[in-house]
Amino acid sequence: MKTTPKIYAKALADLIEKNGASPELAAGFVRILRKNHQEKLLSRILDLCEKILMERRNEIKIAVISPRELNEKQMKNFEYFVRESTKKNPIIMQKTDKSLRGGVKIITNDYMIDESISGRLMDFARHMVKS
Amino acid sequence: METSMSIISSLKKQISDFKASAATEQIGTVIEAGDGVVRATGLANAKSAELLEFENGTFGWALNLEEDTVGAVVLGEAQGIKEGDIVKSSGRILSVPVGDNLIGRVVNPLGQPMDGKGPIHSDKFYPVEKIAPGVIYRKSVDRPVQTGLRAIDAMIPIGRGQRELIIGDRQTGKTAIAIDTIINQKGENMICIYVAIGQKESKTAKIVAELEKRGCMDYTIIVVAGASHPASLQFLAPYSGCAMGEYFLDKGKDVLIVYDDLSKHANAYRQISLLLRRPPGREAFPGDIFYLHSRLLERACCLDPKYGGGSLTALPIIETQAGDLSAYIPTNVISITDGQIFLESDLFYKGIRPAINVGLSVSRVGSAAQIKAMKKIAGKMRLELAQYRELAVFAQFGSDLDASTKKQLDRGARLTEILKQDQYEPTPVELQVAIIYAVTNGFTDDVPVDNITRFMKEFFKYCTTSHSKLMKDLRDKKELTEEIEKALKRAIEDFKVVFK
Numbered sequence: 001m002k003t004t005p006k007i008y009a010k011a012l013a014d015l016i017e018k019n020g021a022s023p024e025l026a027a028g029f030v031r032i033l034r035k036n037h038q039e040k041l042l043s044r045i046l047d048l049c050e051k052i053l054m055e056r057r058n059e060i061k062i063a064v065i066s067p068r069e070l071n072e073k074q075m076k077n078f079e080y081f082v083r084e085s086t087k088k089n090p091i092i093m094q095k096t097d098k099s100l101r102g103g104v105k106i107i108t109n110d111y112m113i114d115e116s117i118s119g120r121l122m123d124f125a126r127h128m129v130k131s
Numbered sequence: 132m133e134t135s136m137s138i139i140s141s142l143k144k145q146i147s148d149f150k151a152s153a154a155t156e157q158i159g160t161v162i163e164a165g166d167g168v169v170r171a172t173g174l175a176n177a178k179s180a181e182l183l184e185f186e187n188g189t190f191g192w193a194l195n196l197e198e199d200t201v202g203a204v205v206l207g208e209a210q211g212i213k214e215g216d217i218v219k220s221s222g223r224i225l226s227v228p229v230g231d232n233l234i235g236r237v238v239n240p241l242g243q244p245m246d247g248k249g250p251i252h253s254d255k256f257y258p259v260e261k262i263a264p265g266v267i268y269r270k271s272v273d274r275p276v277q278t279g280l281r282a283i284d285a286m287i288p289i290g291r292g293q294r295e296l297i298i299g300d301r302q303t304g305k306t307a308i309a310i311d312t313i314i315n316q317k318g319e320n321m322i323c324i325y326v327a328i329g330q331k332e333s334k335t336a337k338i339v340a341e342l343e344k345r346g347c348m349d350y351t352i353i354v355v356a357g358a359s360h361p362a363s364l365q366f367l368a369p370y371s372g373c374a375m376g377e378y379f380l381d382k383g384k385d386v387l388i389v390y391d392d393l394s395k396h397a398n399a400y401r402q403i404s405l406l407l408r409r410p411p412g413r414e415a416f417p418g419d420i421f422y423l424h425s426r427l428l429e430r431a432c433c434l435d436p437k438y439g440g441g442s443l444t445a446l447p448i449i450e451t452q453a454g455d456l457s458a459y460i461p462t463n464v465i466s467i468t469d470g471q472i473f474l475e476s477d478l479f480y481k482g483i484r485p486a487i488n489v490g491l492s493v494s495r496v497g498s499a500a501q502i503k504a505m506k507k508i509a510g511k512m513r514l515e516l517a518q519y520r521e522l523a524v525f526a527q528f529g530s531d532l533d534a535s536t537k538k539q540l541d542r543g544a545r546l547t548e549i550l551k552q553d554q555y556e557p558t559p560v561e562l563q564v565a566i567i568y569a570v571t572n573g574f575t576d577d578v579p580v581d582n583i584t585r586f587m588k589e590f591f592k593y594c595t596t597s598h599s600k601l602m603k604d605l606r607d608k609k610e611l612t613e614e615i616e617k618a619l620k621r622a623i624e625d626f627k628v629v630f631k
Contacts, residue, residue: 004199005199006198044172044199044200047172048199110157110174110175110176111156111158112157112158112217112219114153124151127145127148127149128146128149
């Protein structure tokens with residue numbers, strides 16, 4: 001049977017939960033992948049493993065992209081808002097992207113909320129072309 | 132003419148209509164991009180054939196939905212799409228603009244104009260992939276598509292709603308037959324769609340110019356995915372053309388669609404499939420190559436009057452290599468279609484044009500749609516030509532031939548001559564009936580074979596000028612009644628007196 005990245009990720013997540021992450025575990029896992037000639041799946045497996053672990057630990061990873069760095073108060077407010085609305089512990093990663101011009105873009109798992117100025121302008125351009 | 136005030140007010144209205152609202156979008160991340168194919172993770176709810184939007188504004192077409200990735204082809208410029216880019220799910224199934232505004236235009240497979248005649252305003256969209264009408268919506272083919280080509284209309288008749296394959300080697304006149312058929316639809320209340328797949332742009336430009344010159348663009352749409360277009364657009368082109376035709380079909384109109392050619396379409400699909408890592412089969416084509424063409428050609432149909440009564444006639448073209456009909460794609464398409472017109476290089480170089488091999492060409496349903504007059508005389512003609520071909524082979528070995536054999540050979544030679552036809556010179560059906568009647572009934576037996584072409588041309592002129600009423604009766608009644616036959620005989624005899 002073909003071992004899919006999902007199966008690998010689940011196995012790796014189980015091992016990490018049971019024994020904790022260690023260099024030996026990582027080396028052993030890479031050895032298995034190499035033996036099966038599936039090294040190039042590694043990054044996908046790690047992404048999936050991270051998702052599985054987060055789900056089990058009731059965590060949510062959120063990327064907040066803004067043109068300028070958010071201050072401490074804004075971050076705290078945001079964290080509070082996410083915790084209240086999702087009932088999960090947020091792991092917030094902050095990124096800056098000046099091309100957004102203003103507003104904020106929030107990315108979590110497979111979803112994105114685009115509240116940036118550049119996103120709005122793109123929507124506006126699309127609307128004008130369409131109508 | 133629009134004034135500046137009206138432009139400003141329409142812009143104001145557009146701006147006021149724009150409602151900015153925060154919405155959650157489903158996204159994925161590009162993990163591989165190259166050769167017009169993209170693989171992305173995420174997009175867990177992506178649908179098959181859904182449109183995906185990349186960061187650079189180009190669209191992709193989701194074709195492979197795998198366990199944790201989505202494989203998509205890029206519909207346009209793939210440059211600028213890189214690993215890590217965000218790809219958005221649009222929630223829309225790929226569809227193309229349809230409507231009357233497309234008539235007379237040259238568009239790409241996404242329905243965008245390519246002729247520099249300005250934007251195409253259309254508020255209706257049809258999905259490119261659609262399940263063909265079912266059995267209860269259909270009725271059998273009963274009306275003819277007059278191609279204007281004597282050899283086809285007499286011996287390989289095509290009906291409205293039929294799928295007739297045009298097959299042959301390169302440079303044998305496949306496109307010429309399709310274009311002549313489009314030209315002959317002038318005034319026939321037929322919408323024509325010519326889909327150029329992987330063709331040279333110069334060839335397509337020549338066709339567009341020719342159709343424009345003859346006023347045929349008034350009822351024609353040209354869909355172009357040229358040789359320089361990505362494989363994704365070449366793959367999409369016939370489905371787009373078909374969707375555009377289905378709009379008119381739904382309105383109860385008759386549509387003729389030419390797919391030029393499906394060999395290149397299969398090659399484009401093979402390229403996409405191999406890049407999407409689908410397992411290759413025979414000739415490296417993927418396993419669903421038969422379904423690729425069958426689902427397209429099944430969309431050609433003749434609808435029951437209860438459901439609008441429209442028809443969609445398909446003329447797919449296949450290019451063979453060195454006359455090999457047993458290759459994978461030709462056999463597939465031959466088995467899907469309702470007959471084929473087989474063109475041969477040898478005949479072409481002998482000067483028999485259209486270079487139709489009458490023995491290998493067949494129309495499985497078209498004879499039901501043939502007009503009665505043509506049906507009456509064509510049966511005799513087919514028999515005489517078959518006998519001529521058989522006798523011609525034996526006649527090569529013997530020098531002394533009896534009178535009846537010689538007569539049959541002469542008759543066959545004359546019939547072969549009248550089936551020769553120049554490009555862009557379609558013959559109206561009543562004239563076709565008149566000349567075939569004259570030859571098969573022995574009226575031209577005393578005309579030397581070398582003079583038959585001249586005889587035919589002058590006879591056509593004579594009929595249209597001196598016997599216009601007879602021709603009109605023949606065209607309207609579509610039948611060789613006793614009265615018409617008598618008048619036709621008289622016309623032929625009168626013409627023979629003046630023909631020198």
